[in-house]
Amino acid sequence: GAVVSQHPSWVICKSGTSVKIECRSLDFQATTMFWYRQFPKQSLMLMATSNEGSKATYEQGVEKDKFLINHASLTLSTLTVTSAHPEDSSFYICSRSGRAPDTQYFGPGTRLTVL
């Protein structure tokens, strides 16, 4: 069964509003979780690495003030897209490592549409 959940599965919002996406590790305490973005017909691009109890590590070109990541517990990481614009419309997917630290299991993704 699924080991990572995400909520919501889809969201439509108006331009300028903020949207929060939750990622939960269901069976494993995850000190590290990852956030990816996937545009239509493209590959997964890592946005940031979420570290429990400390600041997230953002990939080059990803605005940390726009994509706020909070990893307050060992089972929950959140991504908040602030002041969303139509170009932020994408499929956002989180993942966590398994008992083998290099293995990653993905959540079901959140489809964000900004009008």
Add this chain to the structure above:
Amino acid sequence: GENVEQHPSTLSVQEGDSAVIKCTYSDSASNYFPWYKQELGKRPQLIIDIRSNVGEKKDQRIAVTLNKTAKHFSLHITETQPEDSAVYFCAASRDGNKLVFGAGTILRVKS
């Protein structure tokens, strides 16, 4: 940083035939190479992976081979079935750090 190239971008095979997808990586220190299958609108599912201390790994109809010298690895699917149709991604990482993905291959299995 790591760069992963994947070929072909699309692959059409007849049901029952084999399919091969190839990836090359740039960082010789990479030591973990997973393959993911993603159906439309769904999450990527890990289907097989290989670590750098192994040259080949097989799981039923799926196999992965790794050539560390040439820095390339391949996914082999035998006896393809229509349900194998999906997008397949290869990836590479080093020491449990971030995964770098290939661009993906759309596999179509025609019945």
